[in-house]
Amino acid sequence: MSRDSPHLDEMPYSREPLKTLYVAQRLLTTMLLVPFWVLYYACVPRSRRPRPSWSLKQIVSVNFMRRVYRVAEVAGVTWGTRDPDANCDNRTLNETRFEWVEPLPEDLRSGIVVDDQVPFRRVGICVWPKHKPAGNPSHSSASHNLDDSTSLGLEDLEAHAGQTPVIGIFLHGGGYCHMSAHEKSKTSKIPRRLMQDKAFTEIHSVEYRLLQHAPFPAAVQDAAAVYAHLVRRHTYRDSQNQDHIHGTTGSDGHLTNIEYTKSKDSKDSKNNEIHGKNEKQTTGVTTKVTETTTYEKHCKIILIGDSAGGNLVLALARWIRDEARLPAPDGLLLLSPSCDPSHAFPDTPSCYVPRPHAETDYLVDTPEPRALLQRTFLGHNPLETMHSPYVSPASQRVLKAFYGDQFATSVESLTIRALDAEVRANIRNMISVPSTPVLGGELERSPTSLRRPMMASPRGLSLFTDFPRTCVVLGDAERLEREVIKLVGAMERDGVKVRTAWVEDGVHDVLIMGWWDQKVIDKVWTEVEAWVDDVATSRTVAS
Numbered sequence: 037m038s039r040d041s042p043h044l045d046e047m048p049y050s051r052e053p054l055k056t057l058y059v060a061q062r063l064l065t066t067m068l069l070v071p072f073w074v075l076y077y078a079c080v081p082r083s084r085r086p087r088p089s090w091s092l093k094q095i096v097s098v099n100f101m102r103r104v105y106r107v108a109e110v111a112g113v114t115w116g117t118r119d120p121d122a123n124c125d126n127r128t129l130n131e132t133r134f135e136w137v138e139p140l141p142e143d144l145r146s147g148i149v150v151d152d153q154v155p156f157r158r159v160g161i162c163v164w165p166k167h168k169p170a171g172n173p174s175h176s177s178a179s180h181n182l183d184d185s186t187s188l189g190l191e192d193l194e195a196h197a198g199q200t201p202v203i204g205i206f207l208h209g210g211g212y213c214h215m216s217a218h219e220k221s222k223t224s225k226i227p228r229r230l231m232q233d234k235a236f237t238e239i240h241s242v243e244y245r246l247l248q249h250a251p252f253p254a255a256v257q258d259a260a261a262v263y264a265h266l267v268r269r270h271t272y273r274d275s276q277n278q279d280h281i282h283g284t285t286g287s288d289g290h291l292t293n294i295e296y297t298k299s300k301d302s303k304d305s306k307n308n309e310i311h312g313k314n315e316k317q318t319t320g321v322t323t324k325v326t327e328t329t330t331y332e333k334h335c336k337i338i339l340i341g342d343s344a345g346g347n348l349v350l351a352l353a354r355w356i357r358d359e360a361r362l363p364a365p366d367g368l369l370l371l372s373p374s375c376d377p378s379h380a381f382p383d384t385p386s387c388y389v390p391r392p393h394a395e396t397d398y399l400v401d402t403p404e405p406r407a408l409l410q411r412t413f414l415g416h417n418p419l420e421t422m423h424s425p426y427v428s429p430a431s432q433r434v435l436k437a438f439y440g441d442q443f444a445t446s447v448e449s450l451t452i453r454a455l456d457a458e459v460r461a462n463i464r465n466m467i468s469v470p471s472t473p474v475l476g477g478e479l480e481r482s483p484t485s486l487r488r489p490m491m492a493s494p495r496g497l498s499l500f501t502d503f504p505r506t507c508v509v510l511g512d513a514e515r516l517e518r519e520v521i522k523l524v525g526a527m528e529r530d531g532v533k534v535r536t537a538w539v540e541d542g543v544h545d546v547l548i549m550g551w552w553d554q555k556v557i558d559k560v561w562t563e564v565e566a567w568v569d570d571v572a573t574s575r576t577v578a579s
Contacts, residue, residue, distance in 0.1 A: 055111050055112075058107070058110065058111050059107055059111055059113060062103065062104075062106070062107050063104075063107075065103075066100060066103045066104070069099070069103075070096055070100065073095060073096050073099055074092055074096060077092055077095050078092060086098070086395050086396045086513075087396055087513060089540070089541045090541065091553070093551055094551065094552065094553070097398075097549070097551045098396070098397070098398050098543060099398075101398035102397075102399075102400060105398055105399060105400050106400050106402075108214070109400055109402055109405040109406070109409075110405060114213050114248070115214055115215075116210070116214055116215045116216055116221050116222060117210075117213075117214060117215065117216055117246060117248070118216040118217075118218055118243060119249075120157075120159070120160060120243050120244065120245050120246075120249055120258075121157070122160075123160075124160065124162070124218070126166075129162070129166060129219060130166065130219065131164060131165065131166055131219045131228065131231075132162040132163055132164050132165070132166055132219045132241070133162070133163050133166050133167075134160060134161070134163075135160070135161050135163055136158050136159070136160060136161075137158060137159045137160075137161055137261050137262050137265045138158050138261070138265070139156035139157055139158055139257075139261055140156050140257055140260050140261040140264060141264060144260070144264055144359075144361050144362070146359050146361065147355055147358055147359045148253055148256060148351075148354075148355055148424075148426050149253050149256050149257045149260055149355060151253055151417075153415070153416055154250055154251065154252075154253060154254050154257065154415070156257055156261070157245070157254075157257075157258070158261075159243065159244065159258045159262055160217070160243035161217065161240045161241060161242055162217045162218060162219060162224075162240075162241040163238060163239070163240050163241070164219075164227050164228070164231045164236075164238060164239040164240075164241070165231060169201075169237055169238065200334070200335060200336055200572070201238070201270070201335045201336070202235070202236050202237050202335070202336045202338065202571075202572045203236065203237060203238050203239075203240070203266055203270075203335050203336065203337045203338070204227065204230065204238070204239035204240065204337075204338050204339075204340050204369075205239075205240050205242065205259070205262055205263060205266065205337065205339050205340065206226065206227045206239050206240065206241040206242065206340045206341070206345070207242055207244065207339070207340065207341040207345035207346075207348045207349055207352075208221060208223040208224075208241065208242075208341075208342065209223050209341070209342040209343025209344045209345045209346070209371075209374075209545060210223065210246075210343065210344055210345075211343070211344050211374075211409070212247045212255065212344045212413055213246050213247050213248060213409065214246075216243060217241035217242055217243040217244075218243075219241075222548055223342060223345070223545075223548055224241065225547065225548045225550075226342060226371065226547060226548060227239040227340070229547070229561060230340075230565070230568070233561065233565055235564075235565045235568045235569070236338075236568070239340070240262055240266065242258060242259055242262050243258075244258035244259055244348065245258055247409070247412050247413045247415075250415075251412065251413060251414060251415020251416065251417065252413055252414055252417060252421065252427065253351075253426075255348050255351075256348065256351050256352060256355060256426070259348055259349075259351075259352045260352060260355060260356075263337070263339075263356070263362065263365070264362060266335075266337060267337070267362055267363065270334050270335040271334065336366040336367075336571060336572055337365045337366055338365060338366055338367040338368070338369055338568065338571060339352060339353060339365050339367070339368050339369070340369040340371075341368075341369070341370060341371065341373060342371035342372060342373075342545050342547070342548065343371070343372050343373065343374055343544065343545050344374050345371075345373075346370040346371060346372065346373025346374060346375070347373060347374040347375060347377070347427075349368055349369075349370060349373070350368070350370070350373065350375060350429055350523075351426045351427070353365060353368055353503055354425060354426055354429070355426070357501075357502050357503065358493070358494050360494075364502065364503075364504050365504050366504055366505075366571050367504050367505050367506065367507065367567075367568070367571040368503070368504055368505075368506040368507070369506075369507050369509075369564065369567075369568070370506060370508045370509070370520075370523075371509045371545060371547055372509065372510060372511070372514060372516060372520070372544050372545045372546070373508070373516075373520060373523070374516060374519075375428065375429055375430040375516075375519050375520060375522075375523045376428045376429075376430045376431045376519035376522070377406075377410050377413075377422060377427060377428050378422045378423050378427070378428035378431040378433070379391065379406075379428075379431070379519065380407040380409075380410050381407060381410070381419065381422055382403075388403055391515040391516070391518070391519075392515065392517060392518060393513050393514060393515050393517065394515070396513035396541075396543065397513055397514050397515045397543050397544050398543060398544065399514075399515045399516070399544050401515055410422060420490050421490060423490060423491075424490040424491070425438075425490075425491070425493075425499060429499065429500075429523065429526070430519045430520070430522040430523040430526065431519075432444050432448065434491070434499070435447070435499075435522065435526060437491045438491075438493075438498060438499040438526075439466075439498075439499070439526070439529065442466070443463075443466055443529065446462075446463070446466070446525075447463065447521065447522045447525040447526070448518070448522070449518065450518070450521040450522065450525060451512070451517060451518070451521060452510065452512040452517060452521065452538050453512065455521055455525070455536075460525075460528055463525050463528050463529050464528050464529060464531070466529065498529075498530045499526055499530060500526055500527045500529075500530040501530050501531070503527065503530070503532045504532075505532065505533040505534075505535075505571065506527060506532055506534050506535070507534075507535045507536075507537065507564060507568075508520065508523070508524055508534060508535070508536050508537070509536075509537045509539065509546075509547065509560060509564065510536070510537075510538060510539065510542075511538075511539040511540075511541070511542020511544065511546050512538060512540060512541065512542065513541050513542055513543050514542065514543060515544065524536060535563075535567050537560050537563040537564060537567075539556065539560055540556075542556070542560075546560070547560060547561070
């Protein structure tokens with residue numbers, strides 16, 4: 037066990053028999069506390085409750101889950117996981133079908149996903165619904181890997197004109213060590229609800245490798261393989277764009293060895309400040325950027341992620357943008373996303389600032405166990421990787437590197453209630469300059485500098501330039517409130533269309549909580565599905 041999860045070596049209760057004894061006493065004492073909590077909060081005024089709007093059921097559930105999560109941190113207990121290399125018998129599945137996706141193709145292996153010590157693997161996916169949608173032109177035949185994938189011919193597309201499938205890629209939460217893509221997993225409430233409400237044509241839930249099986253960037257590799265698989269499935273030769281698409285058509289009708297080239301003007305009058313000894317600082321520069329996209333997709337793809345899955349969605353979207361080998365997704369749906377794991381690694385112990393809402397959220401925030409867990413997630417990678425935009429895009433160090441101290445300070449303590457229209461406008465219009473290098477030192481803090489590859493950004497792009505439209509769901513009782521608000525601020529700063537669904541008095545990942553107020557959950561789902569509908573019906577801009 038310690039070979040796969042070295043962080044367990046440092047946990048005092050991760051070995052038997054202490055592990056069993058600790059877990060048993062913790063669960064027993066928690067059960068004994070339940071009647072005390074019910075009696076106490078039934079007697080005190082509502083103003084003395086963690087949140088006045090909470091029912092007794094909500095209070096007890098949050099307190100109970102907080103103590104359970106503490107067990108996971110101290111004893112290294114995981115739950116709801118599956119072996120990512122194991123097959124899944126479709127006869128045992130009621131709502132989904134299991135398929136295999138081949139590893140990321142070699143011609144797409146570049147950037148952060150390349151790691152000599154982390155091999156590319158085939159990826160299991162649970163696809164909602166169990167039976168392929170009738171009449172859906174994108175599923176005219178089965179596909180289980182990239183090489184055998186079937187795409188549409190021109191005649192099929194003309195016959196089904198106007199029918200654009202909306203495909204979701206769901207990346208489950210669980211801190212990169214819990215949960216799975218299986219339909220019985222707790223996080224599967226998210227794709228289940230979206231499919232029940234007919235918001236998507238299909239949702240592909242990814243069984244990516246957790247930190248017990250492989251360190252970073254294994255999860256990004258797996259998510260990228262599924263994204264590439266779906267993009268290739270939904271491609272065809274557009275006879276009206278022959279001048280832009282180059283390649284040959286295979287016997288099955290889809291394009292092979294193709295390049296889709298587009299040119300566009302990219303202007304960023306605020307983020308093209310480049311610092312360095314031999315570099316010229318530029319402001320308000322319009323540059324000609326040529327991007328090569330491997331495939332032109334003809335569907336709408338939305339990346340969906342809750343908690344750590346939201347972190348993975350952000351990493352996947354960044355890899356797609358940075359490498360420019362695949363077309364961008366059409367939207368990001370982030371549900372209580374984790375966007376600053378580096379919080380567990382302050383510059384000094386005295387600099388550690390606890391996350392807010394300790395009394396209202398079930399997430400625990402003990403720095404030592406979190407740091408051990410994150411170190412296992414990084415594996416052989418240097419600790420500096422924790423401050424990469426691929427891992428902690430909302431960390432203060434990343435925000436300072438891309439926007440400067442003024443911007444980072446302005447969003448550091450923002451809350452949901454404080455992020456009003458006026459504040460958003462100020463963030464969008466703020467002229468912020470990345471910090472200058474330390475005089476006489478080797479530290480180069482510009483994001484465009486190759487001296488700090490973890491902070492590097494291709495073509496001088498800002499942190500979230502060219503990211504797709506995004507919907508963020510967040511409760512104001514969450515421990516992740518501040519970091520998610522920083523994420524929203526940075527996205528707004530770079531021109532991303534962000535729609536926010538704030539859950540008043542909501543805890544972390546509230547949409548998967550069966551014991552929460554169903555009216556509140558239904559209201560949030562209505563907002564989310566309205567956003568999905570906007571993405572689905574929006575006209576795709578021709579390149």
